[in-house]
Amino acid sequence: MLTFAVETSCDETALAIFSKEKGPLAEILLSQAKLHSPFGGVVPELSAREHTRNLLPLLDKLLKDSPVKLEEVDFISFTLTPGLILSLVVGVSFAKTLAYVYDKPLVPVHHLEGHIYSVFLEADPQYPFVALIVSGGHTDLYLVEDFGKYKFLGGTLDDAVGESFDKVAKMLGLPYPGGPVIDRLAKEGEPKYKLPKPMIEDGLNFSFSGLKTAVMHLIQKERNYKVEDVCASFQRTAVDILIEKAMRALEITKVNRLAVVGGVSANSELRERLKGLSQERGFELYIPSPKLSTDNALMIAYAGIERFKRGKVAPLDINPSPNEPLEEFGRRWS
Ligand code: KG4
Ligand code: ZN
Numbered sequence: 001m002l003t004f005a006v007e008t009s010c011d012e013t014a015l016a017i018f019s020k021e022k023g024p025l026a027e028i029l030l031s032q033a034k035l036h037s038p039f040g041g042v043v044p045e046l047s048a049r050e051h052t053r054n055l056l057p058l059l060d061k062l063l064k065d066s067p068v069k070l071e072e073v074d075f076i077s078f079t080l081t082p083g084l085i086l087s088l089v090v091g092v093s094f095a096k097t098l099a100y101v102y103d104k105p106l107v108p109v110h111h112l113e114g115h116i117y118s119v120f121l122e123a124d125p126q127y128p129f130v131a132l133i134v135s136g137g138h139t140d141l142y143l144v145e146d147f148g149k150y151k152f153l154g155g156t157l158d159d160a161v162g163e164s165f166d167k168v169a170k171m172l173g174l175p176y177p178g179g180p181v182i183d184r185l186a187k188e189g190e191p192k193y194k195l196p197k198p199m200i201e202d203g204l205n206f207s208f209s210g211l212k213t214a215v216m217h218l219i220q221k222e223r224n225y226k227v228e229d230v231c232a233s234f235q236r237t238a239v240d241i242l243i244e245k246a247m248r249a250l251e252i253t254k255v256n257r258l259a260v261v262g263g264v265s266a267n268s269e270l271r272e273r274l275k276g277l278s279q280e281r282g283f284e285l286y287i288p289s290p291k292l293s294t295d296n297a298l299m300i301a302y303a304g305i306e307r308f309k310r311g312k313v314a315p316l317d318i319n320p321s322p323n324e325p326l327e328e329f330g331r332r333w334s
Contacts, residue, residue, distance in 0.1 A: 003308070004073045004098070005301035008051045008091030009083025009111045010136065011035075011042045012294070015055075015062050017073065018301035023121075026066035028058050029296055033177055040170035041163075042136075048086035055094050070102055075313070077304025080108035081324040082137070088320035096316060105313040107304045110329040111295075115261040116144060117306065118299035119286040129286070130255050132246045134270075135262030136162035136177070139206045139242075141249045142326065144259070147306045148334025150326050153249055154204025161238055162264045164208040168215050168234050172227050182231045183267050189228025191236035193218055200241060204249055211237060239270045243277065250283055259286040266290040310334055 001020040008014075011032040017025045032050050036042045063070065078095035079088065099106045116131045130153070133140045140155040159167070162179055169178020195218070198210040215234050219225060246258055260274060265287050278285035292299065312333050
């Protein structure tokens with residue numbers, strides 16, 4: 001089974017051709033990070049315009065490297081929701097046009113579902129498992145009972161954890177995206193500042209805006225701080241919060257498998273500490289390799305294949321929405 005996949009929900013234009021039997025056959029990804037960097041975050045309209053500019057040249061390049069032609073794929077997978085609506089509109093229109101021209105079925109994928117299934121590109125987790133999704137737009141815990149059966153356990157009430165990495169980086173005059181930069185600088189600093197962990201005792205929801213504000217007060221008060229120390233202190237606190245909540249989710253659900261996915265799962269401190277804990281406490285841990293943690297089209301292809309196998313295809317008048325809840329999407333499309 002062969003699929004062509006399109007991902008344009010945020011600031012990566014990503015295309016892939018993926019075979020169920022052989023794995024990835026061709027992949028291409030263009031990050032717009034440099035374009036958005038001066039603004040400290042993604043500018044939605046610029047993102048959409050870049051996707052429009054780049055999709056066809058990228059397709060051309062992908063097909064030159066691909067052992068199969070577009071005519072040979074069985075269907076087209078694409079990210080339908082959630083994301084920046086203008087960016088989604090560009091990718092969805094592109095997928096629909098190709099489906100029409102090549103007479104291929106269209107298979108929608110939820111972006112968070114894509115992140116969850118990124119772990120299946122490298123491992124074979126059994127159901128059920130808890131998924132901690134940590135990205136620029138989301139910080140959510142789900143119980144994954146099967147493909148399409150996602151139970152929401154908790155999520156952020158304000159900023160996403162990736163967003164807080166990006167905002168703290170901006171305060172420190174560091175480039176966008178802030179996560180990888182803070183990760184690197186934290187290695188050279190001491191986590192010497194004590195920062196608040198909002199809602200830490202409180203169930204499975206998260207709150208990161210207070211932590212971000214505390215970092216702002218810290219750098220206003222401490223004139224002679226070392227950027228590396230602030231990075232190490234912020235990262236230590238953010239990772240403490242994520243780990244505390246993930247461990248609580250395993251306890252509450254009585255499940256001993258944890259998948260940690262999304263851009264922030266590339267964080268080296270989060271990965272190392274979780275690895276240690278999984279050995280100590282005896283739970284199975286699944287984290288995609290850093291390349292598959294951030295947005296990519298292979299994860300959309302994998303989830304698309306799971307959906308197509310179940311006979312679910314979209315009509316030609318399908319339209320994206322900026323934020324359809326994963327639980328509802330799973331029920332509707334499985
Ligand atoms: O999943 P993703 O590529 O896009 C969204 O769906 O949002 O996640 C992007 C987020 C950004 O906020 C970025 O700063 C963060 O992931 N990120 C990291 C690291 N690499 C990327 N955060 C912490 N440590 C990293 N190494
Ligand atoms: Zn993402």
